[in-house]
Amino acid sequence: MEQLMADLKRQIIEALNLKHLTPAEIGDDQPLFGEGLGLDSIDALELIVLLQQQYKVKIENPQDGPKIFRSVRTIAEFITAHKPA
Amino acid sequence: MVRGQQVYVAGVGVISAIGHTAGETLHALQQGTSGIGRLTLFPSAYQDTLPVGEVSLSNEALTERLDLRAHAVPPRTALLGMVAARQAVDQAGIALAAWRCGLISATTVGGMDRTESFFPAFLEDPGAGHLRDLVHHACGNVTELMAEDLGIHNFISTINTACSSSVNAIMYGTRLIAQGMLDVVVAGGADALTKFTLNGFNSLKILDSAPCRPFDAGRNGLNLGEGAGYVVLVSERVRQQLQRPLLATVAGFGNTNDAYHQTASSPEGRGSYAAMTGALTMAGLPVEAIDYINLHGTGTVNNDLSESTAIQRLFGEHVPAVSSTKAFTGHTLGASGGIEAVFSVLALTEQCIFPNLRFEQAMPETGIVPQRTFARAAVRHVMSNSFGFGGNCSSIIFSTSPARA
Amino acid sequence: MAFITATASIRAQTLTRNGTIQYRDASPALPEFLQQAYTALKIDYPKFYKMDTLSKLGFLATEALLADSPLAGYPPEAVSLVLSNAHASLDTDMQYLAASRTQPSPALFVYTLPNIVAGELSIRHGWKGENAFFITPAFDAAQVAGYVALILAQPGAQACVAGWVDVMGGHHDVFLYLAENTRRGLALAHTAEQLKTLYTGLWNS
Numbered sequence: 216m217e218q219l220m221a222d223l224k225r226q227i228i229e230a231l232n233l234k235h236l237t238p239a240e241i242g243d244d245q246p247l248f249g250e251g252l253g254l255d256s257i258d259a260l261e262l263i264v265l266l267q268q269q270y271k272v273k274i275e276n277p278q279d280g281p282k283i284f285r286s287v288r289t290i291a292e293f294i295t296a297h298k299p300a
Numbered sequence: 301m302v303r304g305q306q307v308y309v310a311g312v313g314v315i316s317a318i319g320h321t322a323g324e325t326l327h328a329l330q331q332g333t334s335g336i337g338r339l340t341l342f343p344s345a346y347q348d349t350l351p352v353g354e355v356s357l358s359n360e361a362l363t364e365r366l367d368l369r370a371h372a373v374p375p376r377t378a379l380l381g382m383v384a385a386r387q388a389v390d391q392a393g394i395a396l397a398a399w400r401c402g403l404i405s406a407t408t409v410g411g412m413d414r415t416e417s418f419f420p421a422f423l424e425d426p427g428a429g430h431l432r433d434l435v436h437h438a439c440g441n442v443t444e445l446m447a448e449d450l451g452i453h454n455f456i457s458t459i460n461t462a463c464s465s466s467v468n469a470i471m472y473g474t475r476l477i478a479q480g481m482l483d484v485v486v487a488g489g490a491d492a493l494t495k496f497t498l499n500g501f502n503s504l505k506i507l508d509s510a511p512c513r514p515f516d517a518g519r520n521g522l523n524l525g526e527g528a529g530y531v532v533l534v535s536e537r538v539r540q541q542l543q544r545p546l547l548a549t550v551a552g553f554g555n556t557n558d559a560y561h562q563t564a565s566s567p568e569g570r571g572s573y574a575a576m577t578g579a580l581t582m583a584g585l586p587v588e589a590i591d592y593i594n595l596h597g598t599g600t601v602n603n604d605l606s607e608s609t610a611i612q613r614l615f616g617e618h619v620p621a622v623s624s625t626k627a628f629t630g631h632t633l634g635a636s637g638g639i640e641a642v643f644s645v646l647a648l649t650e651q652c653i654f655p656n657l658r659f660e661q662a663m664p665e666t667g668i669v670p671q672r673t674f675a676r677a678a679v680r681h682v683m684s685n686s687f688g689f690g691g692n693c694s695s696i697i698f699s700t701s702p703a704r705a
Numbered sequence: 706m707a708f709i710t711a712t713a714s715i716r717a718q719t720l721t722r723n724g725t726i727q728y729r730d731a732s733p734a735l736p737e738f739l740q741q742a743y744t745a746l747k748i749d750y751p752k753f754y755k756m757d758t759l760s761k762l763g764f765l766a767t768e769a770l771l772a773d774s775p776l777a778g779y780p781p782e783a784v785s786l787v788l789s790n791a792h793a794s795l796d797t798d799m800q801y802l803a804a805s806r807t808q809p810s811p812a813l814f815v816y817t818l819p820n821i822v823a824g825e826l827s828i829r830h831g832w833k834g835e836n837a838f839f840i841t842p843a844f845d846a847a848q849v850a851g852y853v854a855l856i857l858a859q860p861g862a863q864a865c866v867a868g869w870v871d872v873m874g875g876h877h878d879v880f881l882y883l884a885e886n887t888r889r890g891l892a893l894a895h896t897a898e899q900l901k902t903l904y905t906g907l908w909n910s
Contacts (some may be wrong), residue, residue, distance in 0.1 A: 231812075234754040253751075256564055260505060260811035268808060277505040303858070408818060410793070415802075440840040457848065458840040461820040468837055471770060475855050483776070496798070499805060500814035555835045556782065557827035562815050574782065601835055689815065690824030692836050 219291045227287070230265045231258050243288045248281065259284055266290070272297045302553075304478030308546040308701060310394065310534045310586060313387025314642040315380055315486075316527030316629040317353030320365075323385060326646055329654045330674050334628050336511040336523050341493055342416075350507050350553035352493055353525030353630025355380060366449075375411035376526075378445040380635075381490030383447055384528035388486060392532040399483035399538060402455035404473045405443040405530075406465030407490030408634035412496050443488065455482060462688030463596075465489050466613050466637030467553070467696050470531060474550045477535045488530030488638030497633065498524055504563065512599035512631075514624035515608065515670050517661040522598040525630020529535060531639030531645065548645045550683065551585065551699040554578020569610030571622035571693035572596070572685060576614055579683065579695040589681050589695070590620045592653050594640045595670070596685040597624020598631050607685065608666040623656035623671040637694065644682040644698045653677050707857045707865075710890030712903055715742075715762055715771035715879040722769040723891060724906075735875050739765065750829065757797040757816035758877075760825045763788070763870045766881045767826055774883055775865055776830065783863035785834035785856045788821045789849055790871035793819045793840050822870060834862065839895050844869040844880065846900040853884050854895065862886070869904070880904050 224238035227247075231254065241252065248254045259280040266272045272294050274283065283293045312322055317335025319325035330334070335353045339346065357365065362379040366386075374382075385403075389396065443458040455476070459469045467490030473485030491497075501507050501524060508521035539546055556578065558571025565571065580587065596607055604624075611619060625643050632639055647653060656670035680700045687693045714721045718738045719729040728745045730738055739761045743753055746768055753764060776784055797816045804810050815821060820838040827833065835856055839848065853867045868881035869900050882903065884895050 232754040233751070235751040249348075255561065257504075257562065257812050257815055260503065264503070264808055264810060412798075415798075440842065441792075443840075459838065460818065460840055461823070461836060461838050462818045472837070472852070479855065496802070496817070499809045500801070500811075500817065503809040503811040503814055505811075555837075556833050557786070557824065557836050559781070559824075559827040559831055559833050561828070562821055562824050571833065588787075686818070689818055690820040690822075690836070691827055692820055692823070 216295065220287050223234065223287050223290055226265060226269060230261050241287060242262055244286045247284055247286060266294065270294050271299050302474055302478045302550060304480065305536050307474045307477045307550045308539050309531050309548040309550065309645055309698065310542065310546050311388040311392030311532035312388070312547065312642040312645050313384040313391065314527070314529045314639055315355055316632060317355060317629045318355065320383065322642065322646065323512050326650065329625070329628065332655055332657060332674065334511060334657055335525070336630055342495060344495060344498060346498060346502065347507050348475055350498065350502065351511055351523050355524055355526055356494060370383060374445050376413045376492035377407050377444060377490045378412060378442045380492060380526065380528040381405060381442060381446045381464035382449045382593050384490065385450055385486050385530040388530040388532045392411060392534070393544070394484055394532065394534065396451060396484060397680055399452050400452070401452050402473060402476060402482045402485040403443060403447045403450060403452045404457045404459065404469040404485060404487045404568065405446060405489055406459045406469040406634045406638065407442050408460055408462060409466060409491050409494050409497060410442050412494045413492050416495055416598065445480045450486060452486065453459060454674065460634065461692040462690050463631070463633050463636055464686040464692045464694040465634040466529065466641065467684070467686040467694035469531070470637070470641055470696060471555060471694065472551045473533045474553070477533055479500060483535045485533045486530055487533055488528065489635045490528035491526060491635040493526040494699045506600045511658060512598040512627055513658045514595065514597035514627050514656060514664065515604050515668065516659050517663045517690055519599045519601060519604055522626065523630040525632040526635070527629060527632045527639055528635050529640070529642040531641055546700050546701045547650050548698045551697040552579045552581070552583030553694065553696040554582065555692070555694045560691060563605035563689050565687060567606060569606035571691055572607055572687055573610035573614055575693040575695040576610065576683065578687065579697050583697045585681060585697065587615045588618045590683050591677065591679045592620055592647055592682045593622040594644050594682065594684040595622050595624040596687045597626055599626060603687065605663060605665055608663060608668045612666045612668060619668060621653045621671045621677065622668065623654050625654055627657035637684070640684045640686065641696065644684045647679050647682050648698060648700050651676060651679050653679065707854060707884045707886055707895035708888050709884045709893040709895050709899060711770050711883040712891065713766040713881045714856050715766050715877060719766060720769055722772060727769050727811070735877055746866060746909040752782045755812065756825060758872050759794060759796060759819065760816065760822040762872055762877055762879050763822040763826060766831065766870065767866060770866065770881050770883055779863045781831050781833040783834060783861055785862060785865040786826060786832065786836045787849060787853050787856065787865055787867040788823055789839040789841055789845065789869055790819060790844055791840065792871055796872045796874065805890060814862040844904055846904060847897040850895060850897040850900050857886055875882045
């Protein structure tokens with residue numbers, strides 16, 4: 216889980232062009248949207264693409280986004296639970 | 301009133317999924333015949349899952365209809381534009397060569413269809429592909445092809461402000477005539493369906509896998525469409541020479557930026573509110589005077605909530621008959637404002653209000669119930685809304701031509 | 706009568722304000738140059754990193770344009786934007802097409818419209834006035850000056866950021882100016898001739 220979260224932070228910075236941040240500046244449980252990292256709806260769509268490309272995990276309903284993308288930890292948990300064997 | 305002299309609409313032309321002429325279009329609107337169906341224009345992974353509003357003519361059929369002799373086939377956007385613009389000019393019955401004439405055209409995809417046929421081979425091998433396919437990619441080339449077709453040389457301009465482009469083209473044309481700079485302007489927009497936009501909008505997760513349901517509580521996205529819509533705008537001097545009642549007047553318009561997000565509208569619809577307010581102020585009309593609003597009404601959760609919130613706030617107790625005709629045509633992007641301007645003028649000349657197909661339940665936030673059936677009604681002032689990515693919000697009001705009223 | 710109160714340009718990896726160089730480094734490729742200029746201007750706006758090249762060019766030129774002539778005193782509705790270019794969003798369209806061979810990027814797709822730069826500027830500065838984006842083969846001083854004059858003649862209008870912002874591959878050409886109903890700054894007459902002189906003069910400086 217720790218490794219997965221570290222990977223995710225790197226990948227999120229890369230995919231979402233958060234060049235003002237380093238992985239260490241993103242907390243495991245820090246909210247990614249709204250007051251936290253300030254991500255928006257387009258970022259959420261990019262995260263869907265990221266999960267599909269990097270982890271072969273599909274999110275069919277974008278409405279599930281906010282729950283899954285709450286923090287790096289919730290994303291890691293979702294990947295772990297849904298990753299194809 | 302628009303600053304300067306009065307500007308009239310002398311002709312309209314339209315082609316979309318529900319008809320190749322204004323007459324066919326009106327018939328479909330009257331019968332409630334939707335143009336949303338299966339994608340056949342090009343191969344796509346979404347052929348069976350994402351319905352669209354296609355114009356039921358191939359590029360070959362369009363070329364034949366236009367009797368084009370050019371050796372290179374123009375992009376589909378230009379073909380659609382030529383069909384609609386020629387109709388508008390024919391209806392106006394004006395000898396363009398006798399006047400200071402302009403063409404102001406809007407498009408968002410331009411010659412993208414040609415580029416798409418170029419790209420796959422090119423990516424495999426930079427030496428492959430026909431470079432002439434790329435020549436017409438730029439949005440401006442479509443306008444130039446159309447201008448040549450219409451024989452307009454004095455003034456040519458291309459506008460791209462996403463899905464509000466066409467209304468901005470009509471606004472610009474109106475201003476040029478009102479200020480006495482031109483006598484006749486053909487204004488509107490055209491956009492063809494492309495893989496580019498289909499895949500792109502799909503990546504934004506705002507395409508409905510079923511025919512769209514604008515303003516419905518259960519709406520689940522938009523359907524892409526294609527087509528073109530143009531109006532012929534004329535000055536008072538041209539009107540006097542024509543000596544017959546014209547179709548409508550341009551009463552007012554407003555354009556603002558929502559300044560909220562690249563693609564999403566602010567929840568309270570502050571940009572659309574300001575655009576509608578601006579249009580009413582310019583027209584010198586109270587909210588009660590508007591008889592019908594042709595909504596932007598794409599069918600996305602975000603747009604329809606934002607737009608209906610703004611309408612409710614602005615019109616209060618006086619919300620007029622409203623409907624989104626995108627349930628018929630799909631969202632034709634840069635062409636939508638032109639197509640819907642034509643629909644708005646038809647509402648005035650035919651004294652009718654078009655239905656909002658597939659509506660079942662009002663969204664709980666505003667409770668606005670759109671027009672559900674085709675209805676004959678006294679229509680003097682029609683408002684047409686067009687909002688685009690980049691926060692661009694436009695609203696325009698057409699009124700009954702004085703001689704006609 | 707409106708006035709040209711400030712200008713900004715980005716050409717040949719050189720950012721200028723009122724004809725004076727603000728930042729220049731001809732050695733790196735355009736993306737790196739834009740990144741360095743952003744750092745040099747000491748701007749804190751992380752959204753910059755997410756923008757496409759067209760928006761970055763418009764953003765940096767506008768930052769330079771407003772450095773001495775802030776528009777914060779005007780109501781949001783009083784400030785309009787009239788932009789134009791030759792290549793629309795073609796530069797980003799091509800990147801999007803190339804990237805779409807694997808999976809289309811929604812963030813990239815958003816930028817496949819030229820007027821997104823107008824949206825970015827409106828968000829950054831809170832402007833809610835009119836927006837227009839024209840596609841013309843070359844900078845058309847008469848058309849831009851004419852449209853800006855129409856907008857500034859409207860009741861309530863005070864200022865308009867206008868001009869040319871074009872990019873295709875490494876080729877970039879940005880010329881923005883601030884037109885205001887109040888005489889200040891450069892205080893040049895807002896005419897097509899004046900604009901033409903300013904635009905072509907840049908090439909010779």
